[in-house]
Amino acid sequence: MVYSNSGSIIISVKELNAWYGEKKALSNINIDIKKNSITAFIGPSGCGKTTLLRCLNRMNDLVDGFRLTGDILLDGESILSKNRDVIELRRKVGMVFQQPNPFPKTIFENMALPVKENFGNVRREKLEEIIETNLKAASLYEEVEDRLDSSALRLSGGQQQRLCIARALTINPEVILFDEPCSALDPISTMKIEDMLMELKQKYTIVIVTHNLHQASRIADEVAMFYEGQIVEQASTDVFFSNPKTQLAQDYISSKFS
Amino acid sequence: MVKKMLTIIMIAVMALSLITSVSAASITVKVDGKTIALDVAPVIESGRTLVPIRAIAEALGADVQWDDATKTATVTTVDKEVSVTVNKSSASVNGEAKTLDVAAKIIGGRTMLPLRFVGEALGAKVDYIDATKTVTVDYFTDMSGTIKITGSTSVQPIFQSAADKLMAMNKGLSVTVAGGGSSVGLKDVASGSSNIGGYSTELSSSDRTTYPDVVDTKIAMDGIAIITHPSNPVSNLTKQQIFDIYTGKITNWKDVGGEDAAIFVQQREATSGTNKAFKELLLDSIDKTKKATVVSTATPHASSGLILQAVASNKNAIGYESFGYLNSTVKTPTIEGVSATKANALSGKFPIVRPLNVLTKGSPSGLNARFINYILSPEGQKIVNDLGYVPLKIKE
Amino acid sequence: MDSLELSTSLSVDKAEKKNQSIRVRLGRLRDSVCESGIFVLTASSAIIIVFIFIFILIKSWNIFAVNGINFVLKSGFDQQIIEAYHAPADKPVWHFGALGLLLGSGLTTVGALLLAIPLGIGTAIVITELSPRWMKGLLQSFIRLLASIPSVIYGLVALLVVVPFIQDNFITSELQLQYIKQFQLTGNSLLAGIAVLSIMITPVIVALSVDAINAVPHRYKEASLALGLSHWRTIVKVIVPSAKSGITAGIILGTGRAIGEALALSMVSGGIGNIPNPADGGVFFLTPILTLASAIINKSESMSVPSINAALFACGVLLLVTCTTLSLFTKIVERSIRRREGLE
Ligand SMILES: Nc1ncnc2c1ncn2[C@@H]1O[C@H](COP(=O)(O)OP(=O)(O)OP(=O)(O)O)[C@@H](O)[C@H]1O
Numbered sequence: 001m002v003y004s005n006s007g008s009i010i011i012s013v014k015e016l017n018a019w020y021g022e023k024k025a026l027s028n029i030n031i032d033i034k035k036n037s038i039t040a041f042i043g044p045s046g047c048g049k050t051t052l053l054r055c056l057n058r059m060n061d062l063v064d065g066f067r068l069t070g071d072i073l074l075d076g077e078s079i080l081s082k083n084r085d086v087i088e089l090r091r092k093v094g095m096v097f098q099q100p101n102p103f104p105k106t107i108f109e110n111m112a113l114p115v116k117e118n119f120g121n122v123r124r125e126k127l128e129e130i131i132e133t134n135l136k137a138a139s140l141y142e143e144v145e146d147r148l149d150s151s152a153l154r155l156s157g158g159q160q161q162r163l164c165i166a167r168a169l170t171i172n173p174e175v176i177l178f179d180e181p182c183s184a185l186d187p188i189s190t191m192k193i194e195d196m197l198m199e200l201k202q203k204y205t206i207v208i209v210t211h212n213l214h215q216a217s218r219i220a221d222e223v224a225m226f227y228e229g230q231i232v233e234q235a236s237t238d239v240f241f242s243n244p245k246t247q248l249a250q251d252y253i254s255s256k257f258s
Numbered sequence: 259m260v261k262k263m264l265t266i267i268m269i270a271v272m273a274l275s276l277i278t279s280v281s282a283a284s285i286t287v288k289v290d291g292k293t294i295a296l297d298v299a300p301v302i303e304s305g306r307t308l309v310p311i312r313a314i315a316e317a318l319g320a321d322v323q324w325d326d327a328t329k330t331a332t333v334t335t336v337d338k339e340v341s342v343t344v345n346k347s348s349a350s351v352n353g354e355a356k357t358l359d360v361a362a363k364i365i366g367g368r369t370m371l372p373l374r375f376v377g378e379a380l381g382a383k384v385d386y387i388d389a390t391k392t393v394t395v396d397y398f399t400d401m402s403g404t405i406k407i408t409g410s411t412s413v414q415p416i417f418q419s420a421a422d423k424l425m426a427m428n429k430g431l432s433v434t435v436a437g438g439g440s441s442v443g444l445k446d447v448a449s450g451s452s453n454i455g456g457y458s459t460e461l462s463s464s465d466r467t468t469y470p471d472v473v474d475t476k477i478a479m480d481g482i483a484i485i486t487h488p489s490n491p492v493s494n495l496t497k498q499q500i501f502d503i504y505t506g507k508i509t510n511w512k513d514v515g516g517e518d519a520a521i522f523v524q525q526r527e528a529t530s531g532t533n534k535a536f537k538e539l540l541l542d543s544i545d546k547t548k549k550a551t552v553v554s555t556a557t558p559h560a561s562s563g564l565i566l567q568a569v570a571s572n573k574n575a576i577g578y579e580s581f582g583y584l585n586s587t588v589k590t591p592t593i594e595g596v597s598a599t600k601a602n603a604l605s606g607k608f609p610i611v612r613p614l615n616v617l618t619k620g621s622p623s624g625l626n627a628r629f630i631n632y633i634l635s636p637e638g639q640k641i642v643n644d645l646g647y648v649p650l651k652i653k654e
Numbered sequence: 655m656d657s658l659e660l661s662t663s664l665s666v667d668k669a670e671k672k673n674q675s676i677r678v679r680l681g682r683l684r685d686s687v688c689e690s691g692i693f694v695l696t697a698s699s700a701i702i703i704v705f706i707f708i709f710i711l712i713k714s715w716n717i718f719a720v721n722g723i724n725f726v727l728k729s730g731f732d733q734q735i736i737e738a739y740h741a742p743a744d745k746p747v748w749h750f751g752a753l754g755l756l757l758g759s760g761l762t763t764v765g766a767l768l769l770a771i772p773l774g775i776g777t778a779i780v781i782t783e784l785s786p787r788w789m790k791g792l793l794q795s796f797i798r799l800l801a802s803i804p805s806v807i808y809g810l811v812a813l814l815v816v817v818p819f820i821q822d823n824f825i826t827s828e829l830q831l832q833y834i835k836q837f838q839l840t841g842n843s844l845l846a847g848i849a850v851l852s853i854m855i856t857p858v859i860v861a862l863s864v865d866a867i868n869a870v871p872h873r874y875k876e877a878s879l880a881l882g883l884s885h886w887r888t889i890v891k892v893i894v895p896s897a898k899s900g901i902t903a904g905i906i907l908g909t910g911r912a913i914g915e916a917l918a919l920s921m922v923s924g925g926i927g928n929i930p931n932p933a934d935g936g937v938f939f940l941t942p943i944l945t946l947a948s949a950i951i952n953k954s955e956s957m958s959v960p961s962i963n964a965a966l967f968a969c970g971v972l973l974l975v976t977c978t979t980l981s982l983f984t985k986i987v988e989r990s991i992r993r994r995e996g997l998e
């Protein structure tokens with residue numbers, strides 16, 4: 001059941017090229033992302049992982065001078081077409097950033113804001129229920145249960161990141177993009193988030209950028225390796241780590257694992 | 259035959275005079291360092307310079323009168339009266355007979371007076387500088403000593419400007435000017451604690467009897483015009499109407515012959531001299547108890563310019579303004595049929611005027627007199643005019 | 655050989671350490687000199703402020719002693735000044751009531767804030783979030799210019815533009831006649847005062863709000879957009895609230911300028927301490943008024959009279975108390991905001 005589900009493709013990137021002004025950041029990207037799976041983007045710094053990730057929910061629209069060619073399909077529909085509603089897209093494709101970025105508000109308000117903004121004025125009990133469910137899903141609930149009304153900025157870094165994940169879940173996306181969510185965290189927080197991601201995969205499609213190959217091998221179903229703006233190898237996790245086809249991948253894996 | 263004889267005699271006299279009096283076209287006269295423009299050139303006769311006196315006397319703050327019947331010229335300042343009769347060697351200074359070494363003459367139809375005699379009689383220092391053929395008369399540049407002035411704050415600015423100018427010209431002169439109000443000026447002068455007092459209205463007869471030895475000398479007039487918007491059809495107001503408007507009894511222009519519109523009364527802040535003068539000259543002249551006050555809705559303004567602007571920009575406003583600040587942005591309706599001109603203020607026909615007086619103990623003399631003469635001189639009267647008051651001597 | 659090297663390197667190390675410790679100590683000395691210098695400066699300016707306050711309090715003491723609380727509960731300041739001015743020296747008038755002035759200051763300031771806050775924040779949003787980059791700099795320097803224009807210029811412009819506008823558009827001659835016994839409806843009014851004040855303080859609010867919004871971390875904006883909020887909702891719900899303390903500072907600064915403004919207001923607000931009556935409807939805003947600061951300026955010519963002198967200083971006390979309360983209040987609000995945001 002789960003397996004057959006993960007066979008269908010939710011995002012499909014076709015012939016994507018991207019530039020920051022004159023500087024080319026992505027060239028000729030083709031990749032399919034399967035539903036209810038975890039896809040990991042790996043590769044050396046500056047190779048374009050974040051750029052591609054931010055193309056998937058059009059966050060790069062904010063960047064002056066950014067432009068791209070090619071196409072990205074979500075459920076078979078282009079997300080780049082002129083009349084595509086970006087807001088609706090971002091509701092379907094949520095994002096968790098490398099740096100935890102809770103709003104300077106209470107924990108409760110952090111969670112409630114996207115709910116209210118996306119679903120209108122929900123009843124208080126309903127709101128509390130949504131918040132509780134998602135905090136639990138991000139395995140944060142027990143830690144903050146009794147201080148929902150204190151500032152989110154007082155949480156630890158790991159807690160803040162889990163809050164951001166919980167917050168991303170509140171709007172019920174289909175896909176969640178994670179950009180190095182654990183880079184600022186200690187091993188224990190990292191483990192917690194990894195467990196959580198494995199859990200979330202049941203309901204959501206996950207794309208994660210990571211420098212941690214152990215992490216990729218632990219949680220990812222698919223791996224795509226980037227190098228200088230191109231995808232040099234992409235395969236299922238088992239195949240990628242046990243039997244990398246390109247020299248670049250072999251070198252990268254061995255240097256990182258040694 | 260007789261006519262011919264007369265003509266011959268006339269010619270002979272003229273020829274004679276040509277011989278005795280050396281024409282001195284190149285002689286210049288300087289009063290206090292300033293060259294005086296003379297319409298007839300001075301002549302030197304027997305070593306004495308004869309001049310047309312008027313321009314020179316006026317520069318010293320004096321008046322010149324000519325009595326054609328007796329052929330006598332009289333030059334008056336606040337402290338001196340000098341009379342010189344043509345072709346007579348006797349003259350009088352403050353009623354005292356004096357002898358002239360060279361008599362006054364009529365030359366070419368103009369009366370020529372001996373400059374040294376008249377100048378020195380008035381108290382000036384007269385010198386002749388042969389090298390430059392210049393006669394110098396030093397009067398306001400020849401002052402030293404101290405003068406203490408108190409009294410009316412309305413007159414104070416005139417005193418202050420005059421004092422500043424004179425002290426700049428005279429190293430040894432010190433003039434202190436303080437305010438205190440007219441009554442303070444009167445008491446100070448009477449008691450001798452100040453030399454000159456400022457008094458911004460007529461001395462009352464009771465004051466004259468209380469202080470019999472205090473003498474007042476008028477130096478300027480202060481007139482206050484009523485101003486309205488140029489489009490206001492009201493062209494005349496009576497004093498009573500102005501009183502009623504300013505005390506709030508009349509609030510509609512209709513009631514004084516204007517349009518059916520509210521009257522917006524503008525006034526100066528309580529402390530302004532103009533405000534005080536307006537109350538004294540108008541309100542108190544109607545309500546003798548002096549209890550009348552300006553209606554409380556009246557908008558107060560901090561300066562003459564602001565009240566003018568307020569009236570100029572509001573077609574239903576009424577205000578009052580010192581003569582010196584009037585301009586074409588506002589209309590000045592006549593009061594009791596008399597228009598607000600300086601001439602009418604001087605003649606006393608205009609109803610809202612008052613004299614600005616200086617008080618001295620006894621007739622002004624010495625340094626005090628010279629200070630007052632300065633205010634009466636063209637320069638002093640210019641100060642008066644510049645400060646917004648009405649000068650006594652108007653140049654036509 | 656080895657041990658020798660080790661020992662020399664050790665001794666070098668020691669020398670180095672000694673050097674370092676001297677440097678550290680010198681640095682500490684410099685720090686402490688700086689600190690005490692700053693402390694002296696701060697303390698002396700605080701002392702000066704306290705002295706000013708005490709001075710003004712002493713100067714005005716008699717007014718509070720005679721009038722007590724009535725000084726802020728009774729009105730009629732203008733007439734009282736005139737009475738006091740003309741009172742004989744042996745019977746001075748000490749009764750003053752500044753309620754009209756207090757209300758004048760309060761109403762103009764509140765009114766101006768109600769206009770200037772939305773206008774100021776709106777303009778700041780347009781500058782920071784909605785205009786292209788080349789326009790931002792232009793608009794920002796324009797706003798700075800506006801903020802630095804002396805108030806007398808604003809007063810002059812208001813006198814020549816705003817007052818006639820109010821007169822022509824809101825006041826009829828019937829209305830003028832109807833109210834002439836109470837006050838003059840000439841355009842010089844509460845409304846004109848509010849208008850000129852709001853124009854004066856808006857640039858202050860804009861300038862500080864722009865800085866505050868620019869200081870909001872970009873990641874808040876990204877987080878919000880990624881959660882499916884539109885740009886506009888992001889501004890309303892995330893950016894502006896995050897800039898709250900800076901915006902509040904701008905509002906407070908503007909309020910201070912509004913309360914303390916004397917010149918511009920004395921030119922356009924009517925110059926008489928009437929108390930606007932809400933029962934008059936729209937005429938409420940057309941009533942000529944006088945504020946505390948303007949009263950001090952307008953009546954300063956009468957300061958030679960001791961009781962008026964004291965009364966004007968008493969107005970100064972009211973102004974100072976209001977401003978001090980305001981800045982204390984700000985501190986409290988700001989602290990509570992920061993606390994809620996978890997910044998403290
Ligand atoms: N806003 C931007 N403007 C200009 N160039 C950019 C911008 N963002 C990224 N780039 C450039 O694009 C290239 C790809 O950057 P990107 O952030 O996608 O790398 P990355 O693979 O995520 O690296 P890292 O692992 O360090 O996060 C880099 O060379 C980077 O310098």
Ligand SMILES: [Mg+2]
Pocket residue numbers: 049050051179209
């Ligand atoms: Mg990156």
